[in-house]
Amino acid sequence: MTQHTLFVCVLCRFSKTDGNQAELSAGQSLFDRLSAGLAPDSICENIHLHPVRCLGACSHACVVAFAAPNKLTFILSNLSPTDSVPELLQFSGQYVAYADGKVPHKERPDAVKQGIHAVLPHLPLDSKRWTLRCEHL
Numbered sequence: 320m321t322q323h324t325l326f327v328c329v330l331c332r333f334s335k336t337d338g339n340q341a342e343l344s345a346g347q348s349l350f351d352r353l354s355a356g357l358a359p360d361s362i363c364e365n366i367h368l369h370p371v372r373c374l375g376a377c378s379h380a381c382v383v384a385f386a387a388p389n390k391l392t393f394i395l396s397n398l399s400p401t402d403s404v405p406e407l408l409q410f411s412g413q414y415v416a417y418a419d420g421k422v423p424h425k426e427r428p429d430a431v432k433q434g435i436h437a438v439l440p441h442l443p444l445d446s447k448r449w450t451l452r453c454e455h456l
């Protein structure tokens with residue numbers, strides 16, 4: 320079975336408009352909520368939640384990335400640590416269900432449509448082709 324991973328930056332900070340949330344980062348709060356939603360009996364049980372310390376888009380908190388072998392990688396930013404959770408859980412199930420991870424735009428939840436920071440193609444599997452390309456550089 321394909322290993323699907325949802326990376327969540329746990330260091331992303333609350334915005335100034337989120338009030339005083341000094342005890343917990345926005346990213347940790349998002350991670351905790353997603354963790355509760357991805358319980359083993361949920362529809363999203365085939366995705367592994369993985370905390371990371373920064374995804375390099377710090378000024379666009381909260382930031383997450385969906386990744387899996389042979390699938391598109393979705394990097395999402397400017398996510399609410401609370402309101403985005405149901406839609407991220409919905410997208411988790413969609414991402415697992417599509418063989419190439421390419422969930423049609425019209426089917427994506429609003430938080431995903433609005434939060435696209437980058438979409439990366441899957442890595443090439445044929446290492447010979449990669450080697451040939453490097454020889455011509």
Ligand code: FES
Nearest residue numbers: 328373374376377
């Ligand atoms: S601190 Fe979250 S992306 Fe850098």
